Amino acid sequence: METDSNANTPRSDASIQPTALLSLDTNGFINATENSTSDSSINNNNKRLLDSSASSEQVLIKRRNKLLEPTIVTQQNYCLSYPNNISRCIDCQTASPNDFAMHLTGCRFQHCRTLKYFGDNTYEFEGFTTSIDWQAPDPETLTTPNSSGQPPLNILDANFIFKHIARLFCLMFQHEQSERSTYDDKSIIRKKYMAGWREVCDECLTTLFNCHYMCKQCGYMICIDCSKQLVYLSVEQKRKSKRFCPHNDSFCLAEFIPWDHLLKLRSSVIDHLSKLKIDYSIKLYNSSRAENLSTFIKTLKMKRSHEARDIQKVWSSIDSNNDPNIEFYCNGRLPVFNEWTSENANHVFQKVWSTGCPVLVRQVHHKLSKTLWLPSAFKEHMIDHRETPALYDCETLSPIATDESILTKFWDGFERLNVRLRDEENGGRQRILKLKDWPTKKDFASVFPTLLHDLMNNIPFSDYTRRSYTYENVEYHGGPMNIVERLPSCLVKPDLGPKLYIAYSQLGSQAQKKAGTTNLHIDVSDAVNVLVYVGIGGYGDDGSDNEDEIRQVEAEILQSNIDEPQLQRLRNGERPGALWHLFRSDDAKKIREYVGRAHRKAAGSDTIHDQTAYLEKEDLDKLRDWSKVESYPMLQFLGDAVFIPSGAPHQVKNLHSCIKIAEDF
Structure with a gap:
């Protein structure tokens, strides 16, 4: 034992x-x-x-x-993939954890925030990536020439485009360089450029080029210009701001493109400008720090004011090289092209368009396949299409619940007044309906491939306006001057259309509030709007009793300050569809001030971008007398293509029922 x-x-x-x-x-x-x-x-x-x-x-x-000594990792997934102690960006705050696809490219902190990883799904906030510690590769196509695969430009077109954008690039570079000068590389957040995702300023919704400010707590992003304006807001103004970010002291400078890449690019640009003997020495104007406008915006405005003399030019036959196919409306201020394929027509268009002047082109409908653009063709296609278009009431500016029955009645009433929809809640008034921006969610090429092919083969000045598309397995390239087609392939190109705009005549409106078919607004892109069909509303089973609407239209035209050459077209039997009023982009400020006073707009609202104002004849007369602002009153007849420069305020009133197709470029 x-x-x-x-x-x-x-x-x-x-x-x-x-x-x-x-x-x-x-x-x-x-x-x-x-x-x-x-x-x-x-x-x-x-x-x-x-x-x-x-x-x-x-x-x-x-x-x-x-x-438990942590490992420093870069956030690879959306914020919702991490424990609750890791703050969420504003996109992740408002989305469901199941919305996986959106957040893979939509999270503000993905690929730029760094975290301490302790194992066992335990994380703590560490910081943000900078250019110094950046390791992830950028999309090669971001800086690769012609990654979009468009045909090479000839030397004349290349130099023409280059001289117009190169000096602007140098100005943008100097603008960002000035902002970066108060920071070192260690304090600037380096964000990965996400292919297929558009980064915009959360204040003004403008696409961001490179440098911007980002909130380190929620990822809210503002451009440099908006940051200047926010700095000088009072405490009370900041409190009343509609911004979604309350962290006024958490913003840090951030950038997408490595600064050394931009330095090399600027050097190459300057070398080529020097070879072309183009002055690139652009000085930023001094401005008081108390001003809301940034130095950059002020510089552009002063530059535009200097060039405004060309925009106000009264054109003559000398400017068109005595071309009999080019005439001028609006007392010589509006160039009108009766033919657009000749070398001289393209030369004159390039000259007048570069000044920011609107342009009118006639008789485009004669080139199109007529049967493709009839109301009956659109009615059949839209009723059979899965995506039901949204209809809007032009008088209330409100959408109308739309189904197959409502859509059928909309088309049945296109030229037949007695079958149009009525607003039973407001005395049974006849609704003035419009269908806009259609297709809203899909590319026009996928919904109307034949119409797109017909339009692109006949659209005026196609070097500027033609987009790329595929039809019957054949690839068609965009116009050489349509520079959106030459953006790097990794960028999200804006949806420039085309889009359909279909609406009744506005003259039958019984509303007390002034309203147009399209109220006063501004587009950020150049655009062309083609009137492909005009329908005259009448009574009877077939709408043939239309004399009343014709008389109404003639009376409206005669009191709208339309000049003699356009009135002669009416007397010659051409069918007018819409009344346009366009303004120079430099007059936008004066127009805003007038609308704010005359229409009693609330402080803080944008009197143009709100799209709630329509200027009647008395408004236009007061603008001319008080502010020296003169519009381009323009009749759009069947087949007319109106070219609208970016930034130019404009409004439209349909005189008859119209089918229009518009494309940005």
């Missing part, structure tokens, strides 16, 4: 089992180790282990702390 030296408990030899020693592994955890050594060696081993430290608990803590 043996005796246990520790407990003095007798036991038989048969009961002896291997003894488990307690030991600490390298990770600080207690492990059991089988051992068949003698009791005395067990005792000695444990004694040595305990004597090697003040206590086993201290050893355990030390080993565990060694394990």
